[in-house]
Amino acid sequence: MKKILFTLMFLVSTIFAQETALISILKNISIPNVQNTINNADALKKDLNEQNFKKFLKSWKKVEAIYFAGEIDNDYLDSPRYIDVFHNLKEDLNEQMKRVIASKDDVNIALFKNSFKTINALEYVLFNDKEITTREKLLSIEIIKSIQSHLNDIKEVYTNYLKQKPKEEKWENAMIINTLVASTYRLKEWRIGDPSGNSSKYKDDIDNKRAEYFLSKNSFEAITSILDAHDEIMNTSNSYNFGKMAIESGAKAEVMEVQNAIKNAKIEVSKLKNDDFSNAKELYNSAKNLHNAYYLSLIEQLSVTAKILDADGD
Amino acid sequence: MNDLFALEYIINPNKRIFWVYIFTAIAISIIYYYYNSRGKRVILSSKLWLHPSAKLDYYYFFISYFIKVFMLIPIVISAKSIAFLVNKQLYLQFDYYENTYFSYEVVILMYTISLFIVSDFSRYWLHRFLHTIPFLWEFHKVHHSAKVLTPITFYRVHPIENLLFGLRYSLSIGLVTGVFVYFFGAMIDIYSVLGVNIIVFVFSILGSNLRHSHVPFSFGQRIEKWFISPKQHQIHHSRNFFNKNYGGTLALWDRVFGTLKLSKEVKVLKFGLRRNQMNEYKSIFDLVFKPFKLLAVKNIKNIKKGN
Numbered sequence: 001m002k003k004i005l006f007t008l009m010f011l012v013s014t015i016f017a018q019e020t021a022l023i024s025i026l027k028n029i030s031i032p033n034v035q036n037t038i039n040n041a042d043a044l045k046k047d048l049n050e051q052n053f054k055k056f057l058k059s060w061k062k063v064e065a066i067y068f069a070g071e072i073d074n075d076y077l078d079s080p081r082y083i084d085v086f087h088n089l090k091e092d093l094n095e096q097m098k099r100v101i102a103s104k105d106d107v108n109i110a111l112f113k114n115s116f117k118t119i120n121a122l123e124y125v126l127f128n129d130k131e132i133t134t135r136e137k138l139l140s141i142e143i144i145k146s147i148q149s150h151l152n153d154i155k156e157v158y159t160n161y162l163k164q165k166p167k168e169e170k171w172e173n174a175m176i177i178n179t180l181v182a183s184t185y186r187l188k189e190w191r192i193g194d195p196s197g198n199s200s201k202y203k204d205d206i207d208n209k210r211a212e213y214f215l216s217k218n219s220f221e222a223i224t225s226i227l228d229a230h231d232e233i234m235n236t237s238n239s240y241n242f243g244k245m246a247i248e249s250g251a252k253a254e255v256m257e258v259q260n261a262i263k264n265a266k267i268e269v270s271k272l273k274n275d276d277f278s279n280a281k282e283l284y285n286s287a288k289n290l291h292n293a294y295y296l297s298l299i300e301q302l303s304v305t306a307k308i309l310d311a312d313g314d
Numbered sequence: 315m316n317d318l319f320a321l322e323y324i325i326n327p328n329k330r331i332f333w334v335y336i337f338t339a340i341a342i343s344i345i346y347y348y349y350n351s352r353g354k355r356v357i358l359s360s361k362l363w364l365h366p367s368a369k370l371d372y373y374y375f376f377i378s379y380f381i382k383v384f385m386l387i388p389i390v391i392s393a394k395s396i397a398f399l400v401n402k403q404l405y406l407q408f409d410y411y412e413n414t415y416f417s418y419e420v421v422i423l424m425y426t427i428s429l430f431i432v433s434d435f436s437r438y439w440l441h442r443f444l445h446t447i448p449f450l451w452e453f454h455k456v457h458h459s460a461k462v463l464t465p466i467t468f469y470r471v472h473p474i475e476n477l478l479f480g481l482r483y484s485l486s487i488g489l490v491t492g493v494f495v496y497f498f499g500a501m502i503d504i505y506s507v508l509g510v511n512i513i514v515f516v517f518s519i520l521g522s523n524l525r526h527s528h529v530p531f532s533f534g535q536r537i538e539k540w541f542i543s544p545k546q547h548q549i550h551h552s553r554n555f556f557n558k559n560y561g562g563t564l565a566l567w568d569r570v571f572g573t574l575k576l577s578k579e580v581k582v583l584k585f586g587l588r589r590n591q592m593n594e595y596k597s598i599f600d601l602v603f604k605p606f607k608l609l610a611v612k613n614i615k616n617i618k619k620g621n
Contacts, residue, residue, distance in 0.1 A: 074417065171418070174500035181499060185410045200409060295410065296402070314441060314468070314525070314547070314562055 021245040022172035026158045028239040029232045033062045034155040041148045045141050048132055057218055060119060061225035065183045066233060069157040071175045076157050079150050085118045086212050087190045097124040101135060107142045117146035127215040176242055177294065184291035187226050192287050196280035206278050217275040227266050234258050261290035327508035330468050330522060339523035346531050356528050367461035375469045377598050382476055390480035396488020397495060404496040413498045426504040428490050430513045436486040438567040440478060441560040452605040459595035461586040463551060467526040472605055517563050532577035540565055545577040552583040
């Protein structure tokens with residue numbers, strides 16, 4: 001049964017809260033997550049190994065999954081694409097990075113395209129073979145620096161929002177829910193559905209190479225991180241967040257439905273190993289349930305919008 | 315329960331007789347009569363405001379309010395339900411759609427305008443059907459049976475017509491909202507003043523209450539081709555022009571579908587139905603039950619003719 005989420009979510013609901021859900025999320029979740037990613041990038045720069053890459057990647061996925069900076073400040077709408085081009089690039093990045101590595105050009109010149117300075121490019125440089133050459137090290141460090149610069153921008157957008165007069169709470173909540181819906185769609189369709197052959201685009205056509213981090217075999221790690229980010233926003237044992245705000249607004253059952261969907265998806269992903277999506281049907285279904293739980297809630301904010309003078313005649 | 319009180323209409327910006335709209339209507343009238351003294355006596359006369367037809371409007375306003383609250387609202391499907399159905403169907407048919415092109419401000423602007431246009435368009439057609447479909451005309455006749463016009467005449471509407479307008483509202487608003495939610499998610503809102511669509515608010519303060527009045531306030535020929543003026547609606551209430559100016563706010567629909575009448579084309583206005591018909595709408599009982607009786611009589615006649 002399709003349930004409607006967050007019955008009164010868009011009504012002013014924070015009588016007892018010191019701050020809005022977004023302010024609290026930025027303070028307690030978003031900014032720490034960005035800082036953590038910057039720190040992990042530093043660690044990776046110092047030691048370019050698999051573990052450090054995994055840590056960096058996992059922290060970045062949490063930032064990306066609940067990215068608000070583009071809505072807060074339109075200048076930063078494209079920042080995630082400067083860091084990560086998964087599913088957003090028509091060219092063969094691996095082929096191009098092969099040429100970048102082989103080229104004798106200076107690192108700065110060789111990395112002339114934005115897509116060459118993304119985490120996907122970094123993955124190729126680090127994992128295209130077992131050895132990391134001096135040139136690959138130089139390229140990696142330059143890529144990480146570029147990513148860090150964007151991460152600093154994102155952090156600044158969040159920090160500035162906390163300093164400024166906040167926007168309407170209704171707008172904030174609408175933005176959060178749109179972000180959550182979009183994030184779960186990409187999770188379901190791009191990250192799980194495409195490699196596992198469950199998406200509408202690749203029905204019954206399984207191909208692990210379509211997975212987000214096929215080279216480094218970190219795709220399930222990335223999925224877990226995204227689910228963790230949703231958990232941070234919806235889990236009511238954490239700091240004041242969207243889940244708590246929704247419960248205060250009278251939507252306890254609906255929040256529990258979302259929490260269960262996140263929990264189930266985490267269980268399903270933990271069952272899968274070695275970045276093999278051939279048995280990911282259940283994971284796809286659980287991600288779909290999570291997406292639906294968020295999406296079908298949108299309608300509840302309609303009551304405030306559609307007033308036209310008198311429903312009588314003339 | 316506070317909301318269930320008819321006088322709430324005066325303090326609710328979503329209602330036609332909200333005090334601000336009444337106030338601006340009075341202000342416009344004063345300015346109008348400053349330049350046009352003709353007809354001034356009528357508007358200030360107790361014969362107008364205490365005319366039996368006007369008094370019937372006042373009484374009926376309260377009665378129809380309770381009919382609406384206790385009998386109609388519970389059965390009219392809500393705009394929210396329609397929006398939910400539309401959105402869900404789009405989602406199930408075409409999967410999720412993510413807007414990455416339009417900004418929040420643009421979405422609000424598009425939604426504000428779309429709501430207004432679709433609502434005004436559906437209002438035009440329902441109003442036209444009420445005149446052109448004989449069965450519906452019996453109910454709409456109640457509204458046109460007002461011999462004199464006051465702002466309260468707006469509410470001299472048969473419950474069946476209220477029901478139809480309620481459905482029209484739900485369907486039009488629900489459809490637009492469902493489509494917008496599908497394309498733009500939670501980021502939909504309207505530009506509003508006091509919680510009312512800003513376009514509707516502007517037209518409401520520009521003398522919407524004069525539509526049902528004896529102040530023949532015209533917007534001038536050029537504007538009247540685009541927007542219905544109070545005088546144009548008065549023309550619609552005039553016996554010879556029931557089939558003109560069906561529009562709510564935009565005159566565009568009347569222009570496109572051939573029912574527009576400009577103010578300058580009509581000099582004399584005679585409100586109400588034909589004299590013999592007027593006798594049929596003299597009490598609240600008449601306003602509510604006469605249409606059913608007339609329809610029943612018609613049916614019996616038709617059956618007899620058939621035999």
